[in-house]
Amino acid sequence: MGDPKDEVERLLAAPDSVKKNAAEKAKYLRRKAEEQQERERRLAMKSGEIPSIEDIIADVQHVASDPDKNPLGHTTKSLSGPRYEQFGRYPLEHIQKQFGNWQHVMEVAGLRDQRGTKLKLSGRAEQSRRDHAKRYIERYVRPYAVGRDLLDARTLTDTRVVLSISDTHSTFLDPFTWQCFLASIRDMQLGEDDIVLLNGDHLEGGEISRFPKIPGWNVSLQTEFDFLREMVRQIRATGFKGRIILVGGNHGIDRWAAFMTQVAPALLELRDLRIDRLMGLDEFDVELAQGGKIMSPIGTEEDAPGLLLFGFYRIHHGVKLGQFPAGAELKAAGRPGQSGHTHRAQLAYGNSEALRGMSWMSTPMGCSPIAGRAYMKGTEFGWQKGFGIAFLSPGGKVHQYPVVTDGDLCHVEGFTYERIPDLADPDPSVNWLPDLPVLEHV
Numbered sequence: 001m002g003d004p005k006d007e008v009e010r011l012l013a014a015p016d017s018v019k020k021n022a023a024e025k026a027k028y029l030r031r032k033a034e035e036q037q038e039r040e041r042r043l044a045m046k047s048g049e050i051p052s053i054e055d056i057i058a059d060v061q062h063v064a065s066d067p068d069k070n071p072l073g074h075t076t077k078s079l080s081g082p083r084y085e086q087f088g089r090y091p092l093e094h095i096q097k098q099f100g101n102w103q104h105v106m107e108v109a110g111l112r113d114q115r116g117t118k119l120k121l122s123g124r125a126e127q128s129r130r131d132h133a134k135r136y137i138e139r140y141v142r143p144y145a146v147g148r149d150l151l152d153a154r155t156l157t158d159t160r161v162v163l164s165i166s167d168t169h170s171t172f173l174d175p176f177t178w179q180c181f182l183a184s185i186r187d188m189q190l191g192e193d194d195i196v197l198l199n200g201d202h203l204e205g206g207e208i209s210r211f212p213k214i215p216g217w218n219v220s221l222q223t224e225f226d227f228l229r230e231m232v233r234q235i236r237a238t239g240f241k242g243r244i245i246l247v248g249g250n251h252g253i254d255r256w257a258a259f260m261t262q263v264a265p266a267l268l269e270l271r272d273l274r275i276d277r278l279m280g281l282d283e284f285d286v287e288l289a290q291g292g293k294i295m296s297p298i299g300t301e302e303d304a305p306g307l308l309l310f311g312f313y314r315i316h317h318g319v320k321l322g323q324f325p326a327g328a329e330l331k332a333a334g335r336p337g338q339s340g341h342t343h344r345a346q347l348a349y350g351n352s353e354a355l356r357g358m359s360w361m362s363t364p365m366g367c368s369p370i371a372g373r374a375y376m377k378g379t380e381f382g383w384q385k386g387f388g389i390a391f392l393s394p395g396g397k398v399h400q401y402p403v404v405t406d407g408d409l410c411h412v413e414g415f416t417y418e419r420i421p422d423l424a425d426p427d428p429s430v431n432w433l434p435d436l437p438v439l440e441h442v
Contacts, residue, residue: 046088046089046090046091047089047090050094051089051090051094053098053108055089055090056090056094056095056098056099056105057105057108057109059088059089059090060079060084060088060105060106060109060111061077061109061110061111063079063083063084063087063088064077064078064079064109064111065077066087069083069087070083070087077111078111079106079111080102081102084102140274140275140276141275141276141288143276144276144281144286144287144288145287145288145289146245146287146288146289146307147287150243150245150307150309150310151307151308151309151310151311152310152311153310153311153312153394153396155310156310156311156392156393156394157394158193158393158394159391159392159393159394160193160194160195160310160391160392160393161188161190161194161195161389161390161391162194162195162197162309162313162338162388162389162390162391162392162400163181163184163185163188163190163194163195163196163197163387163388163389164196164197164198164199164338164340164363164387164388164389164390165177165178165181165197165198165199165363165366165387165388166198166199166200166201166202166247166317166318166339166340166341166363166365166366166387166388167200167201167202167340167341167343167363167365167366167367167371168198168201168202168231168365168366168367169201169202169203169204169365169366169367169371170202170203170204170219170224170227170228171204171219171223171224171227172204172367172368172370172371173227173231173366173367173368174365174366174367174368174385174405175423175424176385176405176410176419176420176423177366177385177386177387177405177410178231178366179417179420179439180386180387180403180405180410180412180417180439181366181387182234182235182238182439183415183417183439183440184387184389184403184412184413184415185235185238185240186238186239186240187412187415188412188413188415190240190242191241191242192241192242193242194240194242194243195242195243195244195245195309196235196240196242196243196244196245197245197247197315198231198232198244198245198246198247199247199315199316199317199338199339199340199363200247200248200316200317200318200340200341201317201340201341202228202231202246203224203225203228204219204224204371221270222270222271222278225270225278225279228279228280229278229279229280229284232244232279232280232284232286233280233284235284236284243287244284244285244286244287245286245287245288245289245307246279246281246286246287246288246289247288247289247307247315247316247317248288248289248317289307289315306333306337308335309392310392312335312336312396313335313336313337313338313390313392313396313398314333314335314336314337314338315337315338315339316337316339317339317340317341318339318340318341318342318362319332319339319341320332320339320342321341321342322342323344323382324346324348325339325341325342325344325346325362326339326346326347326348326360326361326362327346327348327351327360329348329360329362330348330349330350330355330358330359330360331355333360334354334355335358336358336359336360336396336398336400337360337361338360338361338362338363338388338390338400339360339361339362339363340362340363340365342362343364343365343367343383343384344362344364344382344383344384345362345363345364345384345386345402345404346361346362346402347359347360347361347362347400347401347402348360348362358398359398359400361388361390361400361401361402362402363386363387363388363402364383364384364385364386364387364388364402364403364404364405365383365384365385365386366385366386366387367385368385369383384402384404384406385404385405385406386402386403386404386405386406386410387402387403387405388400388401388402388403389401389403389412389413407419417439417440418439420439
């Protein structure tokens, strides 16, 4: 049984139930004795000589390739430490003394990739992932990037309207805000030269997000794509024939495009792996934009974040945070523009000689505050619901303001829209969007 002191030490390391129960104590000591006997039996079968490094490597290779000693791993020469301990010629103590651990002896024996090889192969695999994502992007995303005509100030010959909405976050979309947005497109009679801007975070990405899942929200990847596609269809259903531009955000298409080139369970349910079909880019003529990202117009991939519309109006989903993002965005951009991301309605004017006459609009969110439950504590974050409207004129002139839809009334360019009684929040289990009536102004 060995030294009584060793037995006491082993007993003290056992659970309390073993220490206090005589029967369990006996079982514990018997099991430990059997294990010790087995170790001694195996050790007696080992060679008593002190092996060289070459002896150990040769024996490891022999056991790994022997079909009797290694029946499941001999074809691939995959060998575990416990199996070598059972069938190898030398005790593991010699291997630990010479090599440190089992992983290293397998590397030296040529049965596993060495560290340098692993690093090289890992780098090659990472490059392959990037190349594969790039091929996917070039084929199914890049063709929808906005054209250079929207970047050239010479194409702006009269005033253009940009009606924008951001941060709808998939099925968290606020129905009253969306109704007012659609009604504004219709009643303002936006023309073919005007723009409807979807300025980021119109997908939630819960299935692939690294953030905690939103409590009580479980919407599939396919449902999110269907939802966004339906939003785009409804914009076209108002009769709008102008340009629809979808800007990437931190929940945006760049995350999806990279993710969709990798193997993941979330992809198994998709009806199609082409992102242009999933999002209706092809059917509803949607353009993509996000400077400095994969959706940049060709030749502008390295530009600062955002789209420089008509050469003077900066559009991006949002870079600055805090309670007063509009002023910070204007100062950083040094030109007029708009952003979303912070879910706060703001309009900031330049307060320096360099920014005189310029403004920056931070658009409110198009979703319900419930979307913040996974990211912020409580339910009230000082956010506002709504969208934005901007008039861009030749010479770099901008008139813009956010439209807030909190409450029961919404006012846009002389039109007033009233909330329908008992208007329900989105329900992803039913196709609720087509059933929503388009508001009439009052």
